[in-house]
Amino acid sequence: MKLLILGGTEFVGRAVVDAAVARSWDVTVFHRGQHAAPEGVRSLHGDRTADGGLAALAESEGEWDVVVDTWGAAPRVVRDSARLLAGRAGRYVYVSTSSVYTWAPPPGYTEDAPVVDGASPDAERTDYARDKRGGEIAAVEAFGAGRALLVRCGLILGPYENIGRLPWWLGRIARGGPVLAPGPRELPLQYIDVRDLATWVLDAAQTGLSGPYTVISPSGHTTMGELLDACIRATGGDADLRWTAPEVIAAAGIEPWMQLPVWVPPGGDMHAAMHSADVAKAVATGLRCRPVEETVADTWAWLESIGGKAPQRPDRPVLGLDPATEAKVLAG
Numbered sequence: 001m002k003l004l005i006l007g008g009t010e011f012v013g014r015a016v017v018d019a020a021v022a023r024s025w026d027v028t029v030f031h032r033g034q035h036a037a038p039e040g041v042r043s044l045h046g047d048r049t050a051d052g053g054l055a056a057l058a059e060s061e062g063e064w065d066v067v068v069d070t071w072g073a074a075p076r077v078v079r080d081s082a083r084l085l086a087g088r089a090g091r092y093v094y095v096s097t098s099s100v101y102t103w104a105p106p107p108g109y110t111e112d113a114p115v116v117d118g119a120s121p122d123a124e125r126t127d128y129a130r131d132k133r134g135g136e137i138a139a140v141e142a143f144g145a146g147r148a149l150l151v152r153c154g155l156i157l158g159p160y161e162n163i164g165r166l167p168w169w170l171g172r173i174a175r176g177g178p179v180l181a182p183g184p185r186e187l188p189l190q191y192i193d194v195r196d197l198a199t200w201v202l203d204a205a206q207t208g209l210s211g212p213y214t215v216i217s218p219s220g221h222t223t224m225g226e227l228l229d230a231c232i233r234a235t236g237g238d239a240d241l242r243w244t245a246p247e248v249i250a251a252a253g254i255e256p257w258m259q260l261p262v263w264v265p266p267g268g269d270m271h272a273a274m275h276s277a278d279v280a281k282a283v284a285t286g287l288r289c290r291p292v293e294e295t296v297a298d299t300w301a302w303l304e305s306i307g308g309k310a311p312q313r314p315d316r317p318v319l320g321l322d323p324a325t326e327a328k329v330l331a332g
Contacts, residue, residue: 001206002026004064004089006048006071006081009035010311011160012095012153012194013070017041019198028064030057048077054084063088066205070095073315074125075134082142093149093205094139098214098277099129100152104269107276111152111212136212146210151201154216154277155262158194158295159302164319165261167310169228170300172320174235174308180326181241182249182256182263185225189262190275192216193295200287213282219275222292224263230296242330252329259321 003020007013008029017038020027027041037043044060047053048071067089071078082092098105102114119130121138139148157166173179192215200215225243232239246265249256256264257274264270279287303310312318 001066001202002028002062002064003202003205004028004030004067004085006030006067006069008041008068009037010313011162012156012197013068014038014160015158015194015198016068016070016201019195019202023202025202028060028062048081049074054080057081058084063090065089066091066093068093068095068201068205069135069139071135072097072128073131075119075121075123075131075138078135079121079138079142082139086142089143091147091149091205091208091210092139092143093151093201094135095151095153095201096132096136096212097128098152098154098216098273100133100136101273103129104273105277107272108278109272109276110278111214111281149201149204149210150212151197151204152212152214153192153197154214155189155191155274156194156197157191157262157299159299160194161299162311162313163316164310164312166296166299167303168261168320169231170235170296170303171308173228173231173239174237176237176239178242178330179228179239180249180260180321180330181228181243182224182260182265183243183245184266185223185243187224187263187266187271188220188275189222189224189227190216190219190277191221191262193290196287196289200282200285203286207285209285213285214277214279215282215287216277216279217289218279218283219277221289226292227262227296230293231300233293234297234300244329248329252325254321254325254329258317258319259325261319 008017021040029037029041030044033045044056046056100115105113116129119133
């Protein structure tokens with residue numbers, strides 16, 4: 001298989017490249033050159049947002065079996081890339097998001113749930129949900145419904161994470177001491193290890209899947225308690241988890257998801273949207289999800305290998321709870 005990945009040097013793109021190289025696929029990475037491409041690939045350089053930024057890709061020789069695109073901003077960028085490649089690639093895989101479903105999707109929502117209105121493949125950057133939906137439309141318009149695969153991910157964790165969710169929890173627990181653990185302990189979580197996502201993407205592309213798929217672990221694949229316990233075991237620290245009721249967290253003005261990454265309180269629209277999707281369609285086509293213990297341990301090993309501090313995407317906010325607020329809440 002011949003793969004072209006647009007990006008390919010960070011987090012999701014990097015995981016896809018690693019998985020493809022491990023399969024001995026012929027991999028071309030088109031990127032800006034701000035980060036080194038993995039070994040074993042061919043690199044083309046260009047800035048998709050700039051005038052003439054696709055020149056190196058347009059002038060390159062060859063065709064590809066599949067293109068993987070993880071772009072998440074202005075949909076016109078996906079439009080331009082997809083149009084350029086429509087006659088040179090067999091299939092276009094656009095890594096989208098479950099945020100394209102109209103808020104708030106009901107518990108157990110499937111790929112048939114309504115999607116956001118107002119998205120355009122010709123748009124400049126608007127908001128995350130409409131940008132991703134516009135990218136989906138651009139991929140389908142250029143490649144046709146039968147050659148475009150829309151991968152709607154939820155929460156993504158694992159090595160190379162540059163968003164700051166699991167790395168923040170690992171760093172906080174590694175520091176030890178009393179830790180504000182957002183309850184309830186048995187709160188079900190739904191996420192996808194980036195490597196399991198990459199494996200499914202390559203398998204799906206190779207077998208010729210098309211259309212939308214929500215690609216996350218089954219709901220309840222792990223719990224908040226299991227995730228944080230795994231962080232303690234991975235880091236080997238002396239953290240003391242202080243399980244705190246959602247009502248106490250809300251009263252303290254702590255923002256779910258942002259100040260306490262991964263966690264959202266049970267019962268509301270947000271938990272249903274983030275942690276209750278029906279992923280039977282993806283599971284039926286081969287999605288397999290490794291245990292949370294492995295995701296956490298491997299992420300910690302990666303963090304240690306780069307000095308303990310994860311990279312941070314400049315276009316995403318810094319996540320996590322400041323120590324003063326945590327101490328105040330724990331003190332009652």
